[in-house]
Amino acid sequence: MVAAESDQPIYRVLARAQLRKGCEEQAVAAAKEDLTAKQRIARGQLMTFGCFRWERNLFLYAECVGERLDAEELLPSVSPYLELWPGQEEKRAWIQMIDVFHFNEPASLEHWKRKSVVERRVGRVAHLKPEMAASYIYYHYQLQEEQAFHGPKYEIIGMHENMLFGYQEFPVVVEEPALPGKLRTRGTPDNWSDARMDLHFQPWPDGHLYFKPVDTVFVYPDIE
Numbered sequence: 001m002v003a004a005e006s007d008q009p010i011y012r013v014l015a016r017a018q019l020r021k022g023c024e025e026q027a028v029a030a031a032k033e034d035l036t037a038k039q040r041i042a043r044g045q046l047m048t049f050g051c052f053r054w055e056r057n058l059f060l061y062a063e064c065v066g067e068r069l070d071a072e073e074l075l076p077s078v079s080p081y082l083e084l085w086p087g088q089e090e091k092r093a094w095i096q097m098i099d100v101f102h103f104n105e106p107a108s109l110e111h112w113k114r115k116s117v118v119e120r121r122v123g124r125v126a127h128l129k130p131e132m133a134a135s136y137i138y139y140h141y142q143l144q145e146e147q148a149f150h151g152p153k154y155e156i157i158g159m160h161e162n163m164l165f166g167y168q169e170f171p172v173v174v175e176e177p178a179l180p181g182k183l184r185t186r187g188t189p190d191n192w193s194d195a196r197m198d199l200h201f202q203p204w205p206d207g208h209l210y211f212k213p214v215d216t217v218f219v220y221p222d223i224e
Helices: 024-033 036-042 076-081 130-146
Strands: 010-018 046-054 057-065 098-102 120-127 156-160 163-170 215-220
Touching (some): 010 156, 010 163, 024 076, 024 215, 036 046, 036 215, 046 120, 057 163, 098 130, 120 215
Antiparallel strands (some): 010 057, 046 057, 046 215, 098 156, 120 163, 156 163
16 A cells, blocks of 8 residues: 555655765766756655765755665765775765754654745754764753754754764744654753853864854755
8 A cells, every 4th residue: 555645754864975086076067967856856755955065075965755765876976976985895985974963853744844935955064072972962862852942943963973964944944843752851951051062062273163054066946
């Protein structure tokens, strides 16, 4: 029995790749010309898809409808221009980033559909101090699953090694999560600043803490 459209789950995919030296511009051009994502959106297999670049890093954010798709399936034309990552039996062009924080998650297709115009879709990056990674995840998982306070519905932060990649949409939509949290504790600080996130981040060369925006290669749909 085929599930009704409204019953199809939404899978959020975050992935990171590294561009081969000397192939950066070829890779970006190939990404922009690849029609795979647009075709999948037209077929209802993708809701949102974005590609972002910071230095030699390439990031993907995707909302897959019905089944989880790998980054290679979503952007195949770029694979020849990517370094291969070791660590598994077969080397990989893309590394799946771990979802370490979101305020909200898809409860259904209808719940996740945008109800208002999206003016901007943004990618951003930051680096954690390696010794503070466990603390960062601890505080953010607690906040996320205690639903201690509400925040941007579509915001999500992924992690690979000590690098964080965040996806955001503007104008911000804030609403109560449709799915219940997994924790019944109340450990999130009443004043979030007491979590001292300033101590968790590795400063940028210019002294800036936290996230910085990165270049957008493309986002689909462009404007809703």
